[in-house]
Amino acid sequence: MNGRQLNILWMYPDILNLHGDRGNVAALVRICEQLGIEARLKRVNRLTDRLTDSVTGGSDISNADLILLNPGELIVMPAVIHALSEKKEALQEYAAAGKGILAVGTTGAVLAQEIVRQDGSVFEGLGLLDMKVNEREAIYGDDIIFRLMSDADTSNTKAGDSETKSEDAQSTEEPGDVCGIQIRTTDTFLAENQKALGRIVYGLGNSGESGTIYNENVGTVDSGANDSSAADSRAIYEGAVRENIIFTNALGPVLVKNPWFARRIIESILKRKYPNADIPAETDAYLTARGKTTETLWDLERKSARAIAAFNKNKKSGLS
Amino acid sequence: MNKFRFIIALWAGKVCALLIGLFFPKKGSNKSGEIACRIHPGFLNGFTGIDPEKTIFITGTNGKSTTNNLIVHVFRAAGKTVATNLEGANQKPGIATTLIKTSGCFGRMKPEYLILEVDERNLAAVYGSIPAKYLCVTNIQKDQVQRNGDPDYIYQKIKAVVNEDITIFVNNEEPRSKSLAALAGDTVSFGVAKNERGSLKEAGFGVSLPCPLCHDAIEFDYYNLANVGRFSCPSCGFGSDETPDVQISGVDYEKGTFTIRGEIFHLGYAAAHFLYNYALGYAVCTALGLRISEIQKAFETFTNIGGRLEVFRFGEKQIRYIRMKQENPETLQSVLDDISADSAEKVFLAGLETIHDITPYYSNTFYAFDCNFEPFVSSNVEKCICFGKGICFDTANRLIYAGVPFEKIVVVESDDESAVLEALAKCRSNNVYLISTIKAYEHLRKRAEGTKPHIEDVANPHGTEENDR
Numbered sequence: 001m002n003g004r005q006l007n008i009l010w011m012y013p014d015i016l017n018l019h020g021d022r023g024n025v026a027a028l029v030r031i032c033e034q035l036g037i038e039a040r041l042k043r044v045n046r047l048t049d050r051l052t053d054s055v056t057g058g059s060d061i062s063n064a065d066l067i068l069l070n071p072g073e074l075i076v077m078p079a080v081i082h083a084l085s086e087k088k089e090a091l092q093e094y095a096a097a098g099k100g101i102l103a104v105g106t107t108g109a110v111l112a113q114e115i116v117r118q119d120g121s122v123f124e125g126l127g128l129l130d131m132k133v134n135e136r137e138a139i140y141g142d143d144i145i146f147r148l149m150s151d152a153d154t155s156n157t158k159a160g161d162s163e164t165k166s167e168d169a170q171s172t173e174e175p176g177d178v179c180g181i182q183i184r185t186t187d188t189f190l191a192e193n194q195k196a197l198g199r200i201v202y203g204l205g206n207s208g209e210s211g212t213i214y215n216e217n218v219g220t221v222d223s224g225a226n227d228s229s230a231a232d233s234r235a236i237y238e239g240a241v242r243e244n245i246i247f248t249n250a251l252g253p254v255l256v257k258n259p260w261f262a263r264r265i266i267e268s269i270l271k272r273k274y275p276n277a278d279i280p281a282e283t284d285a286y287l288t289a290r291g292k293t294t295e296t297l298w299d300l301e302r303k304s305a306r307a308i309a310a311f312n313k314n315k316k317s318g319l320s
Numbered sequence: 321m322n323k324f325r326f327i328i329a330l331w332a333g334k335v336c337a338l339l340i341g342l343f344f345p346k347k348g349s350n351k352s353g354e355i356a357c358r359i360h361p362g363f364l365n366g367f368t369g370i371d372p373e374k375t376i377f378i379t380g381t382n383g384k385s386t387t388n389n390l391i392v393h394v395f396r397a398a399g400k401t402v403a404t405n406l407e408g409a410n411q412k413p414g415i416a417t418t419l420i421k422t423s424g425c426f427g428r429m430k431p432e433y434l435i436l437e438v439d440e441r442n443l444a445a446v447y448g449s450i451p452a453k454y455l456c457v458t459n460i461q462k463d464q465v466q467r468n469g470d471p472d473y474i475y476q477k478i479k480a481v482v483n484e485d486i487t488i489f490v491n492n493e494e495p496r497s498k499s500l501a502a503l504a505g506d507t508v509s510f511g512v513a514k515n516e517r518g519s520l521k522e523a524g525f526g527v528s529l530p531c532p533l534c535h536d537a538i539e540f541d542y543y544n545l546a547n548v549g550r551f552s553c554p555s556c557g558f559g560s561d562e563t564p565d566v567q568i569s570g571v572d573y574e575k576g577t578f579t580i581r582g583e584i585f586h587l588g589y590a591a592a593h594f595l596y597n598y599a600l601g602y603a604v605c606t607a608l609g610l611r612i613s614e615i616q617k618a619f620e621t622f623t624n625i626g627g628r629l630e631v632f633r634f635g636e637k638q639i640r641y642i643r644m645k646q647e648n649p650e651t652l653q654s655v656l657d658d659i660s661a662d663s664a665e666k667v668f669l670a671g672l673e674t675i676h677d678i679t680p681y682y683s684n685t686f687y688a689f690d691c692n693f694e695p696f697v698s699s700n701v702e703k704c705i706c707f708g709k710g711i712c713f714d715t716a717n718r719l720i721y722a723g724v725p726f727e728k729i730v731v732v733e734s735d736d737e738s739a740v741l742e743a744l745a746k747c748r749s750n751n752v753y754l755i756s757t758i759k760a761y762e763h764l765r766k767r768a769e770g771t772k773p774h775i776e777d778v779a780n781p782h783g784t785e786e787n788d789r
Contacts, residue, residue, distance in 0.1 A: 106470075183465045185470070
């Protein structure tokens with residue numbers, strides 16, 4: 001270990017219990033270990049838990065570096081939001097300090113401004129991301145592949161210029177592309193100034209538009225292959241991000257299937273926690289000293305990403 | 321006009337059923353009903369002679385077919401006449417087919433009892449036409465996420481049907497099913513006392529579920545199956561009854577017996593999930609007036625139609641194929657528990673496969689992360705062969721996360737059964753378990769029974785590379 005710690009607060013694991021996404025917790029612990037970072041995990045089981053550290057007496061929220069909110073049923077969201085609203089001030093301070101929250105699937109609603117259900121009922125979210133969530137009329141399940149936006153990007157409309165990797169739509173093994181599953185019971189609408197997490201390579205976008213760029217102009221020979229403005233106009237976005245607060249529709253569990261995405265989250269949080277350290281360089285040095293690389297560590301995941309990209313390229317999807 | 325349309329639809333259905341019976345006797349459990357419902361959308365409303373007091377619907381996520389088969393077996397053994405859908409065609413067209421086959425020329429039902437397995441999503445539509453007095457809810461769990469999204473979707477569908485005219489049979493140890501009791505006119509709860517073959521909660525990463533009433537976390541005292549066991553919600557006080565109306569206890573797997581209310585019954589299937597089928601079967605049969613001795617006698621002769629275990633050979637190797645439903649973690653957990661109960665050295669053929677249910681097909685394997693693999697990992701596994709184009713790597717990764725050493729894992733990136741058998745031939749153990757889709761099983765079996773295995777004698781027969789994980 002290189003002396004760095006990541007304190008993970010796993011919120012309401014029994015309530016937000018869908019889609020095997022408890023695997024995200026196992027992935028964070030495992031990937032931290034692989035990268036020489038000590039992961040400290042704390043479960044918060046009940047909505048009524050006070051979130052006070054029994055040893056230090058301090059707040060569990062202020063002690064945390066990453067709060068994990070796995071997917072849950074839409075019906076439990078008001079109860080979860082109510083419980084978290086009582087800690088809203090602490091959460092706002094936490095967010096302002098650049099610490100991390102990862103909300104997955106339906107639980108993205110918790111971070112939204114507002115949630116509208118099919119029966120017309122409306123409830124408020126925590127408002128930590130500038131987006132609204134609507135319950136879908138019909139459930140949609142499919143694969144999802146998206147390309148992460150770069151840190152420098154400030155606007156969704158610039159996606160074509162600033163993706164972290166845009167050479168080959170099929171090469172999801174490269175850090176920058178994330179693959180997973182989506183079980184969509186909600187659509188998400190980002191405000192104009194709310195940055196998306198990524199651009200859809202295959203699957204359904206945030207607001208329910210579908211798309212695939214397999215037949216587009218990214219790394220393929222096609223008519224209009226170099227017309228980036230045409231590509232931008234068709235861009236479909238996935239998830240949302242503000243500093244280290246992240247919402248993604250990708251299940252899988254997403255951090256199991258994409259350890260490079262987990263690494264990016266972990267390192268981004270630790271860069272804020274340890275401002276005087278060069279975290280990625282430390283990680284690389286840790287791996288090198290042990291004769292390891294992420295290529296060998298994550299060989300299986302890379303092969304999986306390639307196989308699933310090929311599967312999606314060839315399947316009958318119904319997406320345009 | 322409606323009656324006339326019904327008769328036309330009925331006769332069209334009967335002719336279709338006759339033709340299918342003559343030319344395709346193994347098929348057609350839906351077709352006749354499908355045609356009849358197309359001719360007359362209100363077709364199910366037209367039948368006469370159905371007594372709601374003698375009508376039983378069995379719904380829920382897991383165990384519908386087995387429980388239906390069991391109840392029908394007991395009723396018939398007791399001399400009752402029953403119309404039922406034993407083929408498992410549990411949606412509206414399948415149920416219409418059952419009624420077509422068992423009614424007279426003008427749609428009057430001939431059998432005394434109507435006992436139907438009903439798909440959860442079709443329950444409201446079927447109940448709207450046939451208002452059954454008795455509703456059995458086996459359990460409401462994660463299943464078919466591409467259609468259902470989450471368990472609450474199904475919970476709300478069933479909840480919308482329950483009313484004060486209904487006598488409901490609820491699982492005392494499954495929170496969602498149990499919570500429906502408050503909405504029905506009468507309730508019979510069924511359950512199983514703490515069982516020696518119960519599932520284990522995973523240390524550290526184990527999760528339960530939200531309370532269906534207040535949405536705080538449910539706590540379990542113990543598990544008999546995955547997310548089935550004595551539970552309570554400390555926040556609102558909802559929980560299992562101390563003792564359900566019908567409770568199985570004194571299970572003796574060796575002798576094949578269990579006890580209800582001091583009476584001993586035959587246990588034909590020594591797996592924990594069958595106990596809930598027997599408990600519900602007993603509860604229904606006694607509520608409908610059958611005698612204990614009739615139930616005891618019938619349980620002794622019960623054979624589950626379409627059992628989920630098939631055994632075949634590949635040379636010296638005996639392969640046990642255990643059926644599981646894709647995207648249903650509870651059935652995968654039951655399979656893993658069954659395999660783990662065998663302490664002999666074994667090979668595990670894991671073919672989770674891509675999901676080809678509705679368009680779009682997709683590569684979902686996340687339900688495997690809802691399962692506890694810990695007992696499996698420590699159950700003397702020689703090799704795990706992960707196959708299936710597209711998702712074999714994800715299957716392998718799930719096993720690695722569970723703690724299976726990398727050198728015990730073989731990945732076959734192919735749907736070609738020859739490649740799977742080639743990898744299997746290199747294993748020393750002759751004790752093999754297979755999970756896959758039925759289609760993949762059939763292909764593998766066909767190839768295995770027609771092929772003699774070629775055993776290689778090499779140092780590293782799998783060609784696996786050491787991985788510095």
